[in-house]
Amino acid sequence: MRAIINKFICRRCMRCVISCPQGAIKIVNGYPEVDKNLCRGCGICLNNCPFRAISLILDREEVLDEIKRQLKQVAVEMDNLEKRLDSIRTRR
Ligand code: SF4
């Protein structure tokens, strides 16, 4: 598990940055960002966020997201290939 921060909800109070015992939350472009390599998924930051902007996610979700992203990419590639084949067929 690891923490993720919803920037649309975050009010930049920086309590999460101070509360993380791993020093896993850094400020990037004015917003807190979790370093996934340092986060241990303890949930302390989540409990210290007054705006409920932090969630814990499972690594499994990341894997599923990556699979979905790649499937979409394959669908786009297949679509492009089909269009190219159609244009070749119409030239004959
Ligand atoms: S879950 Fe724990 S280790 Fe991860 S960012 Fe929050 S406080 Fe830090």
Ligand code: SF4
């Ligand atoms: S504690 Fe919550 S609102 Fe405050 S900076 Fe962190 S994520 Fe944003």
